[in-house]
Amino acid sequence: MSTASATASPASASTAQVLMHARGLELAFGTTRALRGIDLDIAAGEVLAVTGPSGSGKSTLLHVLAGVLTPDAGTVQYGGRNVASLGEADRARLRLAEFGFIFQFGQLLPDLSALDNVTLPLLLAGVSRRRALERAHAQLDALGLGEHERKLPTQLSGGQAQRVAVARALVTSPRILFADEPTGSLDSLAAEQTMGALLEAARAAHSTLVVVTHDARIAAYADREVIIRDGRVSLDNGLLQGTRPDGEEQTR
Ligand SMILES: Nc1ncnc2c1ncn2[C@@H]1O[C@H](COP(=O)(O)OP(=O)(O)OP(=O)(O)O)[C@@H](O)[C@H]1O
Numbered sequence: 308m309s310t311a312s313a314t315a316s317p318a319s320a321s322t323a324q325v326l327m328h329a330r331g332l333e334l335a336f337g338t339t340r341a342l343r344g345i346d347l348d349i350a351a352g353e354v355l356a357v358t359g360p361s362g363s364g365k366s367t368l369l370h371v372l373a374g375v376l377t378p379d380a381g382t383v384q385y386g387g388r389n390v391a392s393l394g395e396a397d398r399a400r401l402r403l404a405e406f407g408f409i410f411q412f413g414q415l416l417p418d419l420s421a422l423d424n425v426t427l428p429l430l431l432a433g434v435s436r437r438r439a440l441e442r443a444h445a446q447l448d449a450l451g452l453g454e455h456e457r458k459l460p461t462q463l464s465g466g467q468a469q470r471v472a473v474a475r476a477l478v479t480s481p482r483i484l485f486a487d488e489p490t491g492s493l494d495s496l497a498a499e500q501t502m503g504a505l506l507e508a509a510r511a512a513h514s515t516l517v518v519v520t521h522d523a524r525i526a527a528y529a530d531r532e533v534i535i536r537d538g539r540v541s542l543d544n545g546l547l548q549g550t551r552p553d554g555e556e557q558t559r
């Protein structure tokens with residue numbers, strides 16, 4: 308059982324296989340110290356909610372973990388490598404092969420149909436066009452979008468477009484799926500449907516899901532919650548299912 312709950316860090320995931328292991332992450336934008344020494348372990352298969360006030364560093368953290376941004380200090384160990392010290396080409400390859408990313412606003416390619424948007428990452432990964440189309444179609448179908456797959460992003464509702472973004476991120480079966488407020492632009496019904504679809508699809512694909520959210524209900528679905536304040540971990544319930552120690556709720 309973890310003793311590193313409440314305000315303590317590093318975040319501990321001692322009862323499960325650690326997939327990603329971040330230590331001492333610091334990143335400043337000019338004089339703004341967005342990350343001030345973050346330690347975080349991410350366990351295989353968990354759904355981890357990252358919450359905290361606006362401007363606290365959540366998106367920056369996600370981008371550093373996913374190898375989109377390079378930290379000023381610290382390490383991100385993944386698969387025996389330090390993501391933070393890889394060159395741009397290696398990081399791009401790693402992202403394509405192992406990670407998925409969903410942004411607050413889906414960022415679908417506007418000139419491609421839903422189906423082509425979801426097919427693209429498979430083509431980039433070297434899958435044949437026929438096989439890629441089959442898999443993209445199946446993924447869209449699984450998210451209830453089969454009848455919309457020929458539409459352009461502008462012809463979809465916000466919730467549908469965001470589910471296409473979910474399909475695009477999941478179609479390569481990423482080990483880790485990073486989602487930055489994937490329902491932030493949606494009304495509450497569409498947000499609930501999208502989040503339900505995301506959780507179900509991530510579990511079906513055995514992906515680990517790291518999701519930034521302001522929505523307490525979404526955080527409640529997660530196996531674990533990390534709160535970021537002023538670029539630091541202010542609370543990590545640090546635990547996987549069934550290992551919640553007494554008393555940690557009072558520290559919030
Ligand atoms: N590209 C950038 N250039 C300058 N400052 C930045 C940049 N990106 C982020 N920041 C600053 O770093 C801090 C952390 O930003 P970040 O986007 O990580 O916050 P956040 O927790 O995701 O906030 P929100 O909940 O509003 O999305 C903020 O003070 C922000 O203004």
Ligand SMILES: [Mg+2]
Binds near residue numbers: 366367487
């Ligand atoms: Mg953000």
